Amino acid sequence: MMQQSLSIDEIPSLKGRVSEDEWRTRVDLAAAYRLVALFGWDDLVFTHITARVPGTEDQFLINPYGLMFEEITASSLVRIDLAGKKLDDTPFEINPAGFTIHSAIHAVRHDAHCVLHTHTLNGIAVSAQKHGVLPLSQQSIFVLGSLGYHDYEGVALRDDEKPRLVRDLGDKTYLMLRNHGLLTVGPTVADAFLAMYLFETVCNIQVRALAGGSELITVDPAIIETSGHQARQVTRGQGAGALTWPGLLRRLDRRSPGYAR
Numbered sequence: 001m002m003q004q005s006l007s008i009d010e011i012p013s014l015k016g017r018v019s020e021d022e023w024r025t026r027v028d029l030a031a032a033y034r035l036v037a038l039f040g041w042d043d044l045v046f047t048h049i050t051a052r053v054p055g056t057e058d059q060f061l062i063n064p065y066g067l068m069f070e071e072i073t074a075s076s077l078v079r080i081d082l083a084g085k086k087l088d089d090t091p092f093e094i095n096p097a098g099f100t101i102h103s104a105i106h107a108v109r110h111d112a113h114c115v116l117h118t119h120t121l122n123g124i125a126v127s128a129q130k131h132g133v134l135p136l137s138q139q140s141i142f143v144l145g146s147l148g149y150h151d152y153e154g155v156a157l158r159d160d161e162k163p164r165l166v167r168d169l170g171d172k173t174y175l176m177l178r179n180h181g182l183l184t185v186g187p188t189v190a191d192a193f194l195a196m197y198l199f200e201t202v203c204n205i206q207v208r209a210l211a212g213g214s215e216l217i218t219v220d221p222a223i224i225e226t227s228g229h230q231a232r233q234v235t236r237g238q239g240a241g242a243l244t245w246p247g248l249l250r251r252l253d254r255r256s257p258g259y260a261r
Contacts, residue, residue, distance in 0.1 A: 011076050012075065015074070022054055025061065026061060028051070028245075029049060029061055029074070030076075031248070031260070032049050032114075032193050033049060033072040034072065034252055034256045036069050037068070037070040038256060039197075041120050041196070043119040043120075044068070047098070047118050048102060049062075049189075050114065050115050052114075059079055059087060060080055060099075060106060061077045061078065061079055062080055062098075062099060064077070064090070064093070065092070066092075073258065076092060078094050082107060084099040097157050100156045100162070101156050101183070104162035104163075105165065108166050109166075109171075112185035112187070113186070113189075114185065114186050114189045114191070115183065116184050117183045118183075122200065122204045122207045123182040123199070123203045125203065125207050126176070127176050127177060132176060133147060133203075134206055134216075135219035135221070136216060137206075139201050139202045139205065141223055141224045141227040142198055142227050142230075143202050146172045146174055146228075147172060148172045148176070149176050149178060150177050151178050152179040174195060182200065182203070191240070193241065193245075193248070194240045194244055
């Protein structure tokens with residue numbers, strides 16, 4: 001169990017004790033946890049965001065089990081292998097079951113350096129709707145352009161579910177876990193976070209639109225087919241994550257400082 005006697009302020013800093021690349025990834029990942037809490041997407045301690053340690057294929061960073069997302073710092077993140085085994089001397093434990101989904105994806109999607117999973121109310125609500133994501137908004141075209149679905153098989157504890165998770169995600173960015181929640185992947189923490197921002201926004205809009213009870217107008221499928229090209233135009237080829245991340249960190253510095261320690 002995690003040592004409850006250790007205060008967040010007492011966690012020794014790893015800055016200068018890990019590579020510069022790993023430290024930057026730690027800071028970004030801690031920021032993502034704080035932002036998930038800030039946006040109200042957290043589920044106490046029961047979801048996870050993971051990031052591959054730069055320069056490795058089989059080392060990852062994950063949240064210490066038991067810390068609230070708004071408490072997580074760069075130095076408190078736990079380094080683990082693909083089996084969920086801790087690789088450093090740390091007083092914090094992780095939730096091995098929580099790494100089941102993430103490890104399956106990290107093992108085969110080497111471009112997915114970050115995997116983000118949430119249990120939001122609107123995300124789960126849409127995941128339980130038979131038709132899934134509907135083309136109801138401008139935001140939805142970007143999600144629908146790269147979306148997979150995975151049927152619910154119970155709490156993700158079994159290794160034999162991994163091949164089906166991998167199959168259902170394929171090379172996509174967004175995965176709707178039926179009756180469970182949302183998942184996004186990205187080449188950076190920033191990209192995975194922005195993808196989740198879009199996914200969550202799409203679900204919020206859909207729940208409200210369906211609740212209105214009136215006839216809905218859907219987006220032409222031909223427009224959805226061009227979503228990738230439109231996204232590149234909007235972000236001027238920078239990538240939406242890179243474009244929005246600095247501003248998100250400034251917001252976090254104002255509202256939840258201390259993550260970068």
